[in-house]
Amino acid sequence: MSLKAKDINENTSWKDLTLGCAIFEPMTSAAVNTGNWRTMKPSFNEEKCKQCLLCVPVCPDCAIPVKDGKRTDFDFYFCKGCGICYKVCPFGAIEFKIDDKKEV
Amino acid sequence: MGIRERLSGNEAIAIAFKQINPDVMGAFPITPSTEIPQYFSQYVANGEVDTEFIAVESEHSAMSTCIGASAAGARAVTATSSAGLALMWELLSVAASARLPITLACVNRALTGPININCDHSDSMGARDTGWIQLYSENNQEAYDNMLQAMRIGENSKVMLPVMVCQDGFITSHAIENIELLETEKVKDFVGEYRPENYLLKKENPVSVGAYATAAYYIEAKRAQAQAMINAKEVILEVAAEFEKVTGRKYGFFEEYMMEDAEEAIVVIGSTAGTAKEAVRIMREEGKKVGLIKIRVLRPFPMKELAAALSHVKSVAVMDKAESFSACGGPLFAEVRSALYDCKTRPLMINYIYGLGGRDVTVENIQYAFESLKEIKTSGEAGETYRYLGVRE
Ligand code: SF4
Ligand code: SF4
Numbered sequence: 232m233s234l235k236a237k238d239i240n241e242n243t244s245w246k247d248l249t250l251g252c253a254i255f256e257p258m259t260s261a262a263v264n265t266g267n268w269r270t271m272k273p274s275f276n277e278e279k280c281k282q283c284l285l286c287v288p289v290c291p292d293c294a295i296p297v298k299d300g301k302r303t304d305f306d307f308y309f310c311k312g313c314g315i316c317y318k319v320c321p322f323g324a325i326e327f328k329i330d331d332k333k334e335v
Numbered sequence: 336m337g338i339r340e341r342l343s344g345n346e347a348i349a350i351a352f353k354q355i356n357p358d359v360m361g362a363f364p365i366t367p368s369t370e371i372p373q374y375f376s377q378y379v380a381n382g383e384v385d386t387e388f389i390a391v392e393s394e395h396s397a398m399s400t401c402i403g404a405s406a407a408g409a410r411a412v413t414a415t416s417s418a419g420l421a422l423m424w425e426l427l428s429v430a431a432s433a434r435l436p437i438t439l440a441c442v443n444r445a446l447t448g449p450i451n452i453n454c455d456h457s458d459s460m461g462a463r464d465t466g467w468i469q470l471y472s473e474n475n476q477e478a479y480d481n482m483l484q485a486m487r488i489g490e491n492s493k494v495m496l497p498v499m500v501c502q503d504g505f506i507t508s509h510a511i512e513n514i515e516l517l518e519t520e521k522v523k524d525f526v527g528e529y530r531p532e533n534y535l536l537k538k539e540n541p542v543s544v545g546a547y548a549t550a551a552y553y554i555e556a557k558r559a560q561a562q563a564m565i566n567a568k569e570v571i572l573e574v575a576a577e578f579e580k581v582t583g584r585k586y587g588f589f590e591e592y593m594m595e596d597a598e599e600a601i602v603v604i605g606s607t608a609g610t611a612k613e614a615v616r617i618m619r620e621e622g623k624k625v626g627l628i629k630i631r632v633l634r635p636f637p638m639k640e641l642a643a644a645l646s647h648v649k650s651v652a653v654m655d656k657a658e659s660f661s662a663c664g665g666p667l668f669a670e671v672r673s674a675l676y677d678c679k680t681r682p683l684m685i686n687y688i689y690g691l692g693g694r695d696v697t698v699e700n701i702q703y704a705f706e707s708l709k710e711i712k713t714s715g716e717a718g719e720t721y722r723y724l725g726v727r728e
Pocket of ligand 1: 283
């Protein structure tokens with residue numbers, strides 16, 4: 232009953248869970264791949280992008296990283312493929328298709 | 336020697352709480368448990384305890400308050416009955432699965448409907464599978480004694496589960512009887528301080544409580560919780576043995592009354608045991624080999640111990656002060672009968688649903704149940720196993 236969340240995985244015995252599944256570290260959600268829930272997938276066309284950043288705040292999952300004031304490619308470890316960014320982009324810089332490869 | 340007093344069951348619990356001086360009480364009034372927070376809030380107002388009394392707008396919030404307080408590292412208590420316990424339902428499971436050793440004084444009252452304020456066990460029987468340890472009391476003395484033992488059991492590091500101490504509404508909660516209290520210093524010595532290993536307010540080791548568990552973890556979490564309940568059996572007996580050293584009063588999983596050579600026995604919970612003991616005493620004087628088992632610990636369920644105590648008996652009536660609407664008997668019947676399944680020789684067994692909604696149970700009712708057991712023993716046939724006692728046909 233002493234393991235930390237980062238050491239607990241799908242092979243961990245019930246004997247090694249923390250008491251009442253208490254969690255002793257911050258930000259454990261960062262370690263969980265939720266991008267694999269995705270069925271649709273956005274793709275970023277950097278050439279068409281005007282860096283207006285309208286897409287960034289509407290993403291419910293913070294899956295559009297911004298570096299030095301510019302958006303970069305999607306963070307597919309967390310992107311759920313909801314398509315909101317695709318709807319919002321005024322410049323057609325985001326394509327939205329079925330995620331057949333399921334790459335993360 | 337202790338302090339001789341005469342108190343109602345509710346007063347006994349309020350005084351136990353006063354002597355224990357818990358950190359937090361979150362409570363909402365409901366008949367017949369109202370007096371417990373009522374008396375206790377007077378102790379708070381008089382400065383007789385250091386407890387933070389949190390007056391809430393519902394039992395859902397009362398249990399939520401206890402959960403928050405317990406997770407923060409406090410010793411938290413509450414009291415409720417009937418619909419109040421029902422409104423706590425969701426949180427009862429949260430408390431148990433988060434492994435928070437909260438203590439709840441349950442003053443048993445029928446669940447609605449029809450609306451009824453009197454005693455039966457439908458409230459706590461409904462909560463029996465929420466992961467709480469359940470101790471039942473026959474009278475004010477046992478309610479007090481169980482409460483003094485509750486925290487030692489729940490807070491044990493091998494257990495870490497919430498504990499419900501049940502007594503019968505009005506019959507026990509409002510009737511004034513003689514009682515022997517333990518001196519407050521001895522109570523404090525016995526119960527001790529609550530020192531959890533980790534808690535929200537421990538700044539060296541911040542913790543999140545109540546996290547989400549996906550299908551990959553949930554069943555492991557439940558298995559760990561089940562182990563805590565298994566471990567509780569040993570701890571309950573250890574605490575009882577220590578309690579006996581301090582008070583001279585003996586407790587186990589259940590009490591056996593005139594069981595040594597009994598051929599017919601009833602299994603009962605709560606105040607009815609007092610009436611039933613009188614029936615047994617009278618029938619013993621008439622030379623009848625009758626006996627009684629009174630369940631004190633329902634969760635964890637003392638399956639093997641009950642089987643050993645009942646296997647030599649010829650016929651048994653399990654008394655349920657609650658319906659389960661299974662169409663074949665009450666909850667205690669189902670579990671006691673299942674406990675006997677592994678025995679090579681086992682008694683014929685019937686169920687009596689009795690005393691619902693405060694229906695008085697008399698010595699004659701119990702004698703009637705024993706007479707039926709005698710007929711069953713003689714004929715060798717249990718006949719209809721799902722029966723009602725004292726109902727108008
Ligand atoms: S909304 Fe479209 S154009 Fe604006 S930053 Fe996002 S991708 Fe680029
Ligand atoms: S598809 Fe949805 S989750 Fe993915 S980046 Fe766009 S807005 Fe965010």
